[in-house]
Amino acid sequence: MVEILFAKLALPKDGVLVLPVGEDQPLSGQAAVLDEILGGMLSKAMATAEFKGKAGQVLNSYNAGPYKRVILAGAGKPDAPRRAELLGAAITIALAKEAEAVILSEDFTAPQAAEIGLGARLRAYRFDKYRTTQKPDEKVKLEKLKLLTAAPKEAEAAWKIAAAVATGVEFTRDLVTEPANVLYPAEFAERTEGLKKLGLKVEVFGQKELEKLGFGTLLSVSQGSVREPRMVVMQWLGAPGHGDDKKGTKKPKDPLVFVGKGVTFDTGGISLKPAAGMEDMKWDMAGAGTVAGLMAALAGRKAKIDAVGLIGLVENMPSGSATRPGDVVKSYAGKTVEILNTDAEGRLVLADVLYYAQERFAPKFMVNLATLTGAIIVGLGHEYGGMFSNSDELVGKLAASGEAVGEKLWRMPLSKEGEGYDKEIDSAIADVKNIGGGRAGGSITAAQFLQRFVNNTPWAHLDIAGMAWGTKDAGVNPKGATAFGVRLLDHFVRGFE
Ligand code: BES
Ligand code: MN
Ligand code: ZN
Numbered sequence: 001m002v003e004i005l006f007a008k009l010a011l012p013k014d015g016v017l018v019l020p021v022g023e024d025q026p027l028s029g030q031a032a033v034l035d036e037i038l039g040g041m042l043s044k045a046m047a048t049a050e051f052k053g054k055a056g057q058v059l060n061s062y063n064a065g066p067y068k069r070v071i072l073a074g075a076g077k078p079d080a081p082r083r084a085e086l087l088g089a090a091i092t093i094a095l096a097k098e099a100e101a102v103i104l105s106e107d108f109t110a111p112q113a114a115e116i117g118l119g120a121r122l123r124a125y126r127f128d129k130y131r132t133t134q135k136p137d138e139k140v141k142l143e144k145l146k147l148l149t150a151a152p153k154e155a156e157a158a159w160k161i162a163a164a165v166a167t168g169v170e171f172t173r174d175l176v177t178e179p180a181n182v183l184y185p186a187e188f189a190e191r192t193e194g195l196k197k198l199g200l201k202v203e204v205f206g207q208k209e210l211e212k213l214g215f216g217t218l219l220s221v222s223q224g225s226v227r228e229p230r231m232v233v234m235q236w237l238g239a240p241g242h243g244d245d246k247k248g249t250k251k252p253k254d255p256l257v258f259v260g261k262g263v264t265f266d267t268g269g270i271s272l273k274p275a276a277g278m279e280d281m282k283w284d285m286a287g288a289g290t291v292a293g294l295m296a297a298l299a300g301r302k303a304k305i306d307a308v309g310l311i312g313l314v315e316n317m318p319s320g321s322a323t324r325p326g327d328v329v330k331s332y333a334g335k336t337v338e339i340l341n342t343d344a345e346g347r348l349v350l351a352d353v354l355y356y357a358q359e360r361f362a363p364k365f366m367v368n369l370a371t372l373t374g375a376i377i378v379g380l381g382h383e384y385g386g387m388f389s390n391s392d393e394l395v396g397k398l399a400a401s402g403e404a405v406g407e408k409l410w411r412m413p414l415s416k417e418g419e420g421y422d423k424e425i426d427s428a429i430a431d432v433k434n435i436g437g438g439r440a441g442g443s444i445t446a447a448q449f450l451q452r453f454v455n456n457t458p459w460a461h462l463d464i465a466g467m468a469w470g471t472k473d474a475g476v477n478p479k480g481a482t483a484f485g486v487r488l489l490d491h492f493v494r495g496f497e
Contacts, residue, residue, distance in 0.1 A: 001170070002092070002124045003144045004117035004159060006152040009106055014066045016101040018091055020075040020108070020116075021046075021053040029106045038065045046072065055086060058094045069098070075107070082406050082475075084112040088119025089476045092142065100144035110151040114158035120145055121166045122476040127177045161301045165490050168297030169483040171195075175289035176468060176481035180265035180282045185222070185313035188264060188285065189230040192292050192311075198299035201235040201248060213356070216330040217337055217348040222314035224269055224322025231353060234295040234309040238302060252306035256493060257363035258295075259353050261346040261370035262288025262313040269316045269342030270324055283481065284346070286468035287369035288313060290485040297490045304497045310357050312349040316342070328430045332356055333453050336430040344434045346372045347446055351453040358457050364496075365394055365458040368450065369485050370465075375442030376412075377466040384410035385484060386463035388447035394460045401492040406475060407484050409462065414447055422448045 011017075011030055019031045019042075027035050027043055035042040041064060045051070051059040055076030064070040071094055075087050095101050105113040124142055128134065149155045175183060175191065183191075189204045196202050207228045210219060215231070222229035235252055242250050266281040267273060273281070288311035295309040323329070327339050329348075333355040337348065350368055357366060376386040385402070387409040389395045395411050402409040415421040421444045427433035432452050436445030447461050467484040470477050 002121050002142050004121060004163070005144065005146045006113065006155040006159065007146055007148055008152055009104070009148045009150055011104075012102045014068065016069045016071070016095070016098050017067050018071045018073050018095070018101055018103040020073050020087055020103070020105065021051070022075050022107065023053040023055070023077050025053055030104055031106070041065075042070065042072065055080060055083070056090045058090065060094075071095070071101075081403075084108055084115035085119030085122075085476055088116035089123035091116070092120045092123040095142050096140050099141045100146070101142075102146045102148060105147045105149050108149065110149050110154035111158040113147045113149040113155040114162050117145065117147055117159055118162040118166055119476050121163075122169060123478060125170060125173055125478055127174065127480065164300030165297045165487060167300055168293040168490070169486045171296045172289045172293030172483035172486050173481040175292065176283045176286050176483070178282070180315070183285070184227040184264050184315055185230040185262070186228060188262060188288070188313050189232050192232045192234060195234065195292070195296050195299065198296060199236070200295055200299045201237070203233045205231040205233075213332060214330070215332050215352040215356075217332070218312050218314060218352040220323045220327065220329040220339060221263070221269070221316050221345040221348050224319040225315035225317040227264070227315045230313040231356075232292075232311050232313065234292070236295060236298045236303065236305075236307045238298065238304050239306045240304060252308055252361060254364040255306040255308045255361050256496060257357050257361055257366040258291045258307065258309045258489065259350060259357055259366060259368040260288035260291035260309070260311040261285070261350055261368070261372065262311045263346060263349065264313060264315050266316045266343070266345065267318060269345060270318050270322050271341045271343040272318055273343060280469065283469050284371050285313070286371050286464060286481070286484075290369050290464070290483060290489075293483055293486040294489045297486060298493060303493060305493055307493065308357070308361050308363070310353050312353040314345075314349055316345045331453065335432060335452065338427040338430040338433040340433050341435045344446065346370050347434060347449045350450055354450065355453045358455055363457055365391065365460075366454070367394070367398070367460045367462065367489065369462045371468050372461075372463045373443040373446045373465055375439070375446075376463040379412070379443060380410055380466055382466045382470070384408045385467045386443055387411045387460060388414045388444070388463070389460035390414065390451065390454065391458035391460065394458050397495055398460055398462075398488070398492055401495070402488050405487040405491050407467070407488040409488075412444060412447070414444065414451060417452065421445060422451070425449055425452070
């Protein structure tokens, strides 16, 4: 992990120095002073290399005066969205082979300096615990970034908050990246118990407890696996007025509730998936991973709000004990479900957890995240997550937070119960069936299924199947697990604090 530090504006004596330069801007301030000391070397290099300060553009000068390396880093236009964090990400890429560097963030406010740090740290994420033969020159070396700013104390305060969010994102990325032989429901649950040290209350429900509760739809998914299911309930009681909670008896009041699909591996079950690409289904727990990372972020930055995260953890396997297509099971809500395709399992897991969440916590509102359908990728690709909701207010706030952090959401339609798309999931022999009539509108019929288990709670379902995993580097996300939703929901929660 890259360490981020802040210090007062003063040119360092030596080492690696990064100078952000705005688009079509000349060097200014300390950078201009340095250029003069260096006899105009930097400005001449800018002209020769046609360096325009465009976002992502980088110009290296080695052995520049006392410095090993001076990097001019394009900072783009002043009003570009997420300018500072994207600059931080670009600097991380340029610095991969350096152990440390100093960034002159003179043109940025203290909070923006913290954003540069956030972008740098998020982009520097690596998961190499299983690499045993990596040569030293293949490794990213960056360890320490020092940002020079006029108000280092203020930047540090902003950084404390940003760092808590970064830790949440990293926690999620680690979970999502782990292979399914390592991360199965019990192991996932155990890792969430590690979050107790942040002040979260964490409860874990095992097979027996879930049976006793009557989680029939969730259990129908896990029954083919030798791995036992789990449900984890994570509570953060940060709203003012709780006092201390030494006895652990305090209850959340009007909490914000987040629910995640945690299928640690989705083979499809008896409705088996094709072999090609099935390895991707190790990240079918990204919704749950995101909820866990979000709770870590909220606790880490001591959010002044009550929030509850619930995750349903199962493995979907074919076996002699697996659910058969055509089976009918009873959900925790009491509704019976005809399972016509065992690969439409995420909704079965969520149905029970969503209903439990409402019954126990009476949420102010509820947001669930799930890698629910391949169809959402057909519809929206990898640019927007799908958003389904019974509340225009939630939609507005979630969409705005998504834009602010660069995790964008696009609203999809949802019919009222008994109307339109909802009729597709009426069953001939039970209360509801787990798939629609055909492939058409597959993401919508999945959302309609979830809605059957939502009471009057304002609710949004985010289908993140296209966003949880990146096949190439993009912005603050190196390829692989993105943790899409952690920053979005952290930002969204801030609106209620
Ligand atoms: N986990 C998948 C959805 C998915 C697909 C996520 C690709 C990420 C990438 C989900 O459980 C699933 O299998 N959905 C089926 C539903 C169908 C059987 C109605 C799908 O999308 O094909
Ligand atoms: Mn599936
Ligand atoms: Zn799935």
